[in-house]
Amino acid sequence: MTAPPAVGSAGSPRTRSFHLRVFGCQMNFYDGELIRAAFARRGWRESRDPDRADLHLFHTCSVREHAEERVHSLLGALKRAKRERPELVVGVVGCMAEREGRELFEREPHVDLVCGSRRFPELPDLVERVLGGEERVLALGEGEAPVDAAVRDLGGHPGGPTAQVAVMRGCDLNCSFCIVPSVRGRVVSRPPAEVVDECRRLVDAGVREISLLGQTIDAYGADLGRGGDRPRLGRLLDALAEIEGLARVRLITLHPAYCDEELADAMARSPQFLRLLPIPLQSGSDRILRAMRRGYTLDLYRRRIDLLRDRMPDLELVSDWIVGFPGETERDFAASEAAMREFGFLQSYVFQYSPRPGTAAAALADDVPTPVKAERNRRLLDLQHELARERTAAMVGREAEVLIEAPSERQPGRWVGRTGNGHRALLPVGPGLGPGSLVPVRLEGWNGRELLARPRAAADPLAAATAFAV
Ligand code: SF4
Structure with a gap:
């Protein structure tokens, strides 16, 4: 079924257009690409200008209250547009839609469509139902088909050398x-063959770095079998190593309880694995x-990090932190500061605890005062900045390979990219180089934000051939 054409101002049919806003994690942004491709297949056009779109979609996040309130405020701002153009379709998709469900219609009566996080592949059909006159279309829970289509339509990929x-x-x-x-x-x-095929097609389209996404990605395959036949993340890394032209593979996000020796060995032998590991x-x-x-306990976490650093001494770590969890004392918080220092994270994302309805912790007293949460947040971030400075400064003088991502916005005439262990580096624009080039460099200095790199030799020939024009 294709969308009926809208009627233009001169009475001529015109292509219907949608405006999509995505909030939250990288998985949501990946899903945003799938949503774009699904609407493009049905003949819809994406409009960057919200005032001209026939359909407004919000792909939402529920992890923090702030993210939900932001969507409610944007929905509120659409009330007037909906009054003036009743044919405008407004849809809320994703985790917030799943969590609030039918209540969303009560709070935002001008919303036409609420679609949960496992139903978004049905979105074009759900919109057709609204356009056909159905009111308050609701789709929650499991869908009939798996969320990921076996053959991904790359039409939603924005282009460039990186993909998810x-x-x-x-x-x-x-x-x-x-x-x-x-x-x-x-x-x-997803079955490994399906993942490998999707990665191969992305590389054929010019992608050089792929981020593999999963909420606990080291649990990959747990639902697909047992024993020796069970697909595992380590074996997936081995299979991806066979893809010529794929320069980097990132993993987002690990859970310490699942990370084992087999996976650590696979990461260490992978020529592509980006040694910047989010392991909160x-x-x-x-x-x-x-x-x-x-x-897990702190000691189990320590053993996991010891294992990973034993196999990959240059590994850098990224963590999430929650400050002000119910009952967190100054002593508990001091233990977080000590752990941050002990493991020497390169990056941290610090969040002040806020209760989410429907979680077990919501039943606990939210007893750490807001100013105390804010103060702990600041202290942890200050410490993180200090650690990041130390770790980055220690890279100066080393040799590395930088994968160029884009022109630097702050430093005209320079490319920005990442070393094999995730440090951001600037290097001068030169012939034959561009986004997607993998460049052997010497790290000569540091400007307080990025390492300053100088190419050691010509970029790899494949990268030069696939470099994107900018
Ligand atoms: S591991 Fe914990 S924090 Fe991460 S997605 Fe699962 S339940 Fe949420």
Whole structure:
């Protein structure tokens, strides 16, 4: 079924257009590409100008209250447009749609469509139902088909040398602060052949770096079998190593409880694995980790990091942290500061705890005062900046390979890219180089934000051949 053409101002049919806004995690942005491709297949055009679109879609996030309130405020701003153009279709998609469900229609009566995080492949059909006159179309829970189509339509990919590929959906854990398992469901992994095929097609289209996405990506394959036949993330990395032209593979995000020796060995032997690993600790206090139901102690986390750094001494780590979790004392917080220092993270994302309805932690007293949360947030970020400066400064003088991503916005005449362990680096624009080029460099200095790199030899010939014009 294709969308009926809208009627232009001169009475001529015109292509219908949609305006999509995406919030939240990288998985949501990946899903945004799938949504774009699905509407393009039906003849819709994406409009960057919200005032000209026939359909407004919000692909939402529920992890934090702030993200939901932002969507409500944007929806509120659309009320007038909907009054003036009743034919305008407004849809809310994703985790917030799944969590709020029918209540969204009560709070925002001008919303026509609420579509949960496992139903978005049906979106074009759901919109047709609204256009056909149906009111308040609601689609929640599991859909009939898997979320990921076996053959991804690359039409939604914005181009450029980097891309994302979801290898699994959902989460089997049950952290007490987290809404994800209830809105995204249990783990559903994609068959390895399907993932490899999608990566190969992206590389054929010019992509050089692929981020594999999963809420707990090291649990990949747990639902696809047992014993020796079970697909595993390490084997997937081995299979991706066979793809000629794929320079980098990133993994987002690991859970410490699943990360084992087999995976650490596979990362270490992968020529493509980006040694910048998001493996959230959340708190340095065992008491708080238990209350968070994270499924590990600080000591288990330490053993995982020891294992990973034993195999990859140049590995850099990224963590998420929650400050002000119910019951967090100054002593618990000091344990987080000590852990941040001990593991020497390169990056951290720090969040002030806020209760999410529907989670186990929401039943606990939110007893850390807001100013205390803000102060702990600031202290942890200050410490993180200090650590990042130390780790980056230690890279100066080394040799590395930088994958160029884009022209630097702040430093005209320079490319910006990343070293094999995730440090941002600038290098001068030169002949034969461009986004997607993998360049052997010497790291000669540091400007306080990025490393300053100088090419050591010609870029790899494949990169020069596939470099994007900018
Ligand atoms: S591991 Fe915990 S925090 Fe991460 S998605 Fe699963 S339940 Fe949420």
